[in-house]
Amino acid sequence: DVKVTQSSRYLVKRTGEKVFLECVQDMDHENMFWYRQDPGLGLRLIYFSYDVKMKEKGDIPEGYSVSREKKERFSLILESASTNQTSMYLCASSPFEGTSGRSIETQYFGPGTRLLVL
Amino acid sequence: DQQVKQNSPSLSVQEGRISILNCDYTNSMFDYFLWYKKYPAEGPTFLISISSIKDKNEDGRFTVFLNKSAKHLSLHIVPSQPGDSAVYFCAASRRGGGADGLTFGKGTHLIIQP
Numbered sequence: 001d002v003k004v005t006q007s008s009r010y011l012v013k014r015t016g017e018k019v020f021l022e023c024v025q026d027m028d029h030e031n032m033f034w035y036r037q038d039p040g041l042g043l044r045l046i047y048f049s050y051d052v053k054m055k056e057k058g059d060i061p062e063g064y065s066v067s068r069e070k071k072e073r074f075s076l077i078l079e080s081a082s083t084n085q086t087s088m089y090l091c092a093s094s095p096f097e098g099t100s101g102r103s104i105e106t107q108y109f110g111p112g113t114r115l116l117v118l
Numbered sequence: 119d120q121q122v123k124q125n126s127p128s129l130s131v132q133e134g135r136i137s138i139l140n141c142d143y144t145n146s147m148f149d150y151f152l153w154y155k156k157y158p159a160e161g162p163t164f165l166i167s168i169s170s171i172k173d174k175n176e177d178g179r180f181t182v183f184l185n186k187s188a189k190h191l192s193l194h195i196v197p198s199q200p201g202d203s204a205v206y207f208c209a210a211s212r213r214g215g216g217a218d219g220l221t222f223g224k225g226t227h228l229i230i231q232p
Contacts, residue, residue: 004161033219040127042207042224043162058219090161105150105211107220109161 003027004110006091012116019078021113023091030096032074033107034058034066036087043090049074050096081117089113121145122210124223132231137195139226141208144189148210152220153182153193156205165206166193195228203230 007022025032033048035058045058047066055066063085067075074093078085092107123142131137141151149170154162168175168182168191175182181194195202205227209220 009159035219035222040224042124043209043220043222045219045221048219059221092161105152105220106164106167109154109163111161112159114159 004093004108006110006113008113010114013081014118017081019081021076021089023074024072025093029093031094033092034076035090038087083117086117122221122223124208124226126226128227130229131198134197137198139193139206141191141223143210147212150211151191152209154207198230200230
């Protein structure tokens with residue numbers, strides 16, 4: 001079974017703090033993703049990575065950065081947390097299928113981190 | 119501009135009846151579609167998917183139908199069970215070798231009534 005874990009289920013931070021959200025997957029997947037989920041807005045892609053040290057901006061990267069130093073770990077960083085970053089953050093991973101030369105669309109999600117910025 | 123639309127925020131269905139969840143998309147480059155199910159305080163779990171070369175895919179109680187000309191897909195759950203109560207997200211992807219991430223709809227909250 002694919003397992004994606006996130007370091008915290010709940011987190012409370014103050015405005016201006018630097019926040020690190022960690023995600024680890026144990027299935028040797030090449031691709032990793034960070035989304036945020038807000039009521040009425042669904043899931044929106046923040047950043048993704050298709051290889052170690054590689055990163056790509058998603059739909060809403062402003063105010064965030066990421067780090068992928070190891071294949072299994074993908075970190076989301078809020079440089080200076082703001083109240084509009086209060087949200088549920090979801091990490092996901094998916095494999096790259098070497099024989100077909102393409103990424104597999106099905107993504108496996110972690111349980112999420114509910115972040116409250118005061 | 120929303121590329122994947124789920125126009126029903128919620129849907130209430132009686133246990134044992136059919137649940138039909140709808141999804142529309144605007145980007146003609148999308149060619150792979152997925153449905154995810156999400157319980158509160160948990161991450162989404164993959165349910166079923168369909169490639170644009172097909173118009174139907176079935177897995178047990180779940181069937182997804184794709185109408186490419188209308189840019190519309192639907193998820194049918196038959197028969198509906200209490201455990202099906204959850205938020206369902208429609209997602210779309212462009213195949214092409216890259217990991218672009220999925221584009222999600224806003225979700226439909228399905229409530230199965232006893």
